[in-house]
Amino acid sequence: MILVKTLEDLRRELDSFDKAETVGFVPTMGALHQGHLSLVAKAVEENPHVVVSIFVNPTQFNDLKDLERYPRTLARDMELLKPTGCSIVFAPNAKEVYPEPDLRKFNFGKLEEVMEGAHRPGHFNGVAQVVSRLFDMVKPDKSYFGLKDFQQLAIVKNMVKQLQLPVEIVPCAIIREESGLAMSSRNELLTKEQRENASVISTTLFKAKELMGQKSVEELTGWVVDEINKNPFLDVEYFEIVDDEQLQPVKSWNEESTKVGCVAVFCGKIRLIDNLVFN
Missing domain, CATH: 3.40.50.620 (HUPs)
Structure with a gap:
């Protein structure tokens, strides 16, 4: 090398x-x-x-x-x-x-x-x-x-x-820390306490995937934002469920596309992103 x-x-x-x-x-x-x-x-x-x-x-x-x-x-x-x-x-x-x-x-x-x-x-x-x-x-x-x-x-x-x-x-593929937090260079800027709380982001995405059949797209979108924002260390900038090609917001689970939940969250001043395929 x-x-x-x-x-x-x-x-x-x-x-x-x-x-x-x-x-x-x-x-x-x-x-x-x-x-x-x-x-x-x-x-x-x-x-x-x-x-x-x-x-x-x-x-x-x-x-x-x-x-x-x-x-x-x-x-x-x-x-x-x-x-x-x-x-x-x-x-x-x-x-x-x-x-x-x-x-x-x-x-x-x-x-x-x-x-x-x-x-x-x-x-x-x-x-x-x-x-x-x-x-x-x-x-x-x-x-x-x-x-x-x-x-x-x-x-x-x-x-x-x-x-x-x-x-x-x-x-x-996304590589995750043991807590589920998506690995990112920005994680190095988090305090130990922030890093522990940031794992709520991925935990919420995986829970949301399990709730797909119980909530509409709109309901699930609101649920994810509320769930992450409950944590005092975190502040959601956006959460969208989009199609995987044009990245346009999905209105219904019945739409014929692969659906991806994409999120950006501030943990203090550090901005973190993550996503999960919802199909």
């Missing part, structure tokens, strides 16, 4: 690979946890060469304080990646990724008008900017994304289609 920080060094290493062998890519913002490592493991299983990027992308933060708070732990991340079998860790600075301001404006239609898109204006445009740039730098055959960021995954798939990029997007 080698650490590179410039595009020139990255390309030199990539050029040393056998062109007949595939390259897997795992884009991250660092502060790695077992969820990230599960993506790397999947990539290593499926490709002779794997690149992991570590870059906290400024263009996807609509809150500068959130950008400042985001954990940066490169030395620890490198230690975690050593035993995984990944080939290259690419850790560029902002000037390397954006030598000039990226003025592109993507149109994702209804996909970006709900949930994360509605509450974080410009977020997904920043995601598309950085992921498309990283794809251009790494030129992977496959790229691996966690299903925890369910809406982001849909956006990335749409971007790949729009730009006609020759990369396969591979979704990977």
